[in-house]
Amino acid sequence: MNAILLCGRDPGPLTAQQAHRAMQVHLECAVDTCRSRRRARATLVEQKRMVLDERAQQVSGS
Numbered sequence: 618m619n620a621i622l623l624c625g626r627d628p629g630p631l632t633a634q635q636a637h638r639a640m641q642v643h644l645e646c647a648v649d650t651c652r653s654r655r656r657a658r659a660t661l662v663e664q665k666r667m668v669l670d671e672r673a674q675q676v677s678g679s
C-alpha cells in the first residue's frame with residue numbers, strides 16, 4: 618500500500634483514489650524521475666478516458 622510513497626519504484630496498477638493520493642505526495646516530483654508520479658498520472662488519464670468513453674457511448678446510443 619505504501620508503494621506510492623516511493624519515487625523510484627513503480628507502484629503497479631492503482632485505483633483512482635490511490636492515484637490522486639500519489640499525485641499529492643509527488644506533487645513536486647518530475648515524471649521523468651518519479652515512477653510513482655508517472656504511474657499516478659497515467660492512471661488518472663486512463664480513468665478520465667474511461668469516463669469519456671462511457672459518455673460518448675451514451676450519446677451515440679440515444
Ligand SMILES: [Zn+2]
Pocket residue numbers: 623624642643646651652653654
Ligand atoms: Zn516522487
